[in-house]
Amino acid sequence: MHEDIVRRWREGVVEGFTWLAQRGAQELALWYVGAVAIRGAGFLAVRGGGIVRKALRQGKEAASGWLRTMLSRVSQSEGRAFERLWAKVQLEGERALTTSERSELRALMARIEKLASTPLDFGEKHGLRKAARAAYKNVHSDLARTMDAFPERYPVHHRRPLEYAHLFPEQDVNASSRLAVVQDFIHERVSRVWTKFRTAQRTATRDEVDAATRIIDSHFESWYHRVEVPRGEQAFIERAEQAALEALRARFPKVN
Incomplete structure (x- = not known):
């Protein structure tokens, strides 16, 4: 193009x-x-x-x-x-x-x-999530039909949360490399880990967000871009959540 x-x-x-x-x-x-x-x-x-x-x-x-x-x-x-x-x-x-x-x-x-370099407001986040979903399906056309059939089950995850977009003003928050579809029950656990980080690091810096992203990705990336994750893997996912939290605590002691 x-x-x-x-x-x-x-x-x-x-x-x-x-x-x-x-x-x-x-x-x-x-x-x-x-x-x-x-x-x-x-x-x-x-x-x-x-x-x-x-x-x-x-x-x-x-x-x-x-x-x-x-x-x-x-x-x-x-x-x-x-x-x-x-x-x-x-x-x-x-x-x-x-x-x-x-x-x-x-x-x-x-x-x-x-x-x-201005934090996103609620309306902007909504619009970017919608655009991210469309962009992701365009790149991962093999997953598009399943995502369309069960939109609530397969959210598109911003590996670096939208609330930190202003810390990386020269980067496209909706770049395909920064997006991953995950099943809803996995996304809930990833979000819980980010909430722990967010609560502990209320004024997180760019470097801190980058570090947290690498830690969380390293423990959950095996479930990224997958639309068929058996519930039988739940125990592994729970362990991934705990391991991610432990790694965050080692880097950010205020994470509880």
Whole structure:
């Protein structure tokens, strides 16, 4: 997809925009990243600030995923403004932007910069969970039918909880590598472990959250991406929960 966008960006802006317009604003994020890759870090598009620049330099998939997720967090009017302004850049070139439009685009990127380091509210978490489920099924199409048939039984787990997204502002919280489907009774136990950590480390740092994620993953990852876990494995899952708690206590003594 990305290569096709870059090729169209280079060879035929009008044709490419017609093709892109049929796919909506979500794919506009891919085109944006493609243009930045071609034009370099000095391009107007990356002048939102340090977080924006760092995020857009991660590589095509990580960068476009990050931007797509961030665009889902802005208001509808801001999303439409991004689409309108960036479409004009693609159709007519950067120089076609008026002074006010140039300022508007920069202000929007500054808004995204600030939003990336702001804790998610309830509505944003709900929207990102819904988007995560759709993204996960797209990558794991072999599990999609089962997930659709029993949505409550197979939640999509954010390996790093959404409440800590602002500690990692340049990373896409909905990246496929950070998601895993788990059966509901396993998810309950994983969530209990995270609750223990959350209660003990009320002002957790980025490094502490990373450490907790590695510990919890190491004890539960054998049940990630599985939709057929026999209840007979319950004893192993209970032991995994206790082992994860013991490992957390060794690293974070306040965990009870």
